[in-house]
Every structure is written in C-alpha cells, then in structure tokens.
Amino acid sequence: MFGLTVEKLLLLGALAAFLIGPRRLPTVAAxxxxxxxxxxxxGAVAQDRLRDDLGIDAAQWRELDPRRYDPRRIIRAALLEDAVPTRTPPPSDRSGTSGRP
Structure with a gap:
C-alpha cells in the first residue's frame, strides 16, 4: 500500500518498542x-450519510465511474469491434483467357 513490506513493519515495530519502552508500549498500542x-x-458514518443524502448505492456509483469515459478505452473498444475477421471469396481464374492458345 505505502511500500511497506514485512521487513519494514518489523523494523518499525522494533523501533517503536525501543523508543517507547516496554512499560508504555501496551498503553500506546491500545x-x-x-x-x-x-x-x-x-468513515462508516460518512459513507452512510452520503448514501442517505445522495440516494445512490454502490452499483449506481460504478455506472457513474468516469474511467468508463477514458478516450483510450473508447478507441480501443471501437478498434476491437471492427477487428472481426471477414471472409474473402476464394480467388477465381478470371484472367480473361479461355485456356486456348
């Protein structure tokens, strides 16, 4: 999330335990x-208030997602729509000669 790995979290915990001390560490953790x-x-209260005030649930928010209107996405979808292969007729011998010399 913030570039924190397990090693960094362990280091932060050890540093906090050293700086705060073993006596105050449980109080600070609580x-x-x-x-x-x-x-x-x-956050939950704010989310509930927004839902009540706006009257929109999560499914409707997904429909209003502005990322749906990204020009790159629209162009990509349009190009892929037209990329359906079309069948071309087999080549025929219509060179205008009847096969006679």
Missing amino acids: GLRRLIVRIRSY
Missing part, C-alpha cells in the same frame, strides 16, 4: 487501536 477504530467508524 491508544493506537482506539484511534484506528474511531477513524473507521467515522
């Missing part, structure tokens, strides 16, 4: 957990 829960609840 406070961080409460902060994350509060932020998630604010």
Whole structure:
C-alpha cells in the first residue's frame, strides 16, 4: 500500500518498542487501536450519510465511474469491434483467357 513490506513493519515495530519502552508500549498500542477504530467508524458514518443524502448505492456509483469515459478505452473498444475477421471469396481464374492458345 505505502511500500511497506514485512521487513519494514518489523523494523518499525522494533523501533517503536525501543523508543517507547516496554512499560508504555501496551498503553500506546491500545491508544493506537482506539484511534484506528474511531477513524473507521467515522468513515462508516460518512459513507452512510452520503448514501442517505445522495440516494445512490454502490452499483449506481460504478455506472457513474468516469474511467468508463477514458478516450483510450473508447478507441480501443471501437478498434476491437471492427477487428472481426471477414471472409474473402476464394480467388477465381478470371484472367480473361479461355485456356486456348
């Protein structure tokens, strides 16, 4: 997500444990957990309010997605539509000669 790998997260955890100390670490972790829960609840409340105020659900939002109107996507779709192979008639011997010398 932010370029965090398992190694970086372990390093951050070890650094936090060293800087905060073993006595205060559980208190800080509990406070961080409460902060994350509060932020998630604010997001859920905001999402519910938007849904109620606008009256649009997720399926309708997908229909309004502006990425659907990307010119590159429209051109690609149009070019692929016309790319259906057409059958050409087999070549015939219509050179105008009747086969006589």
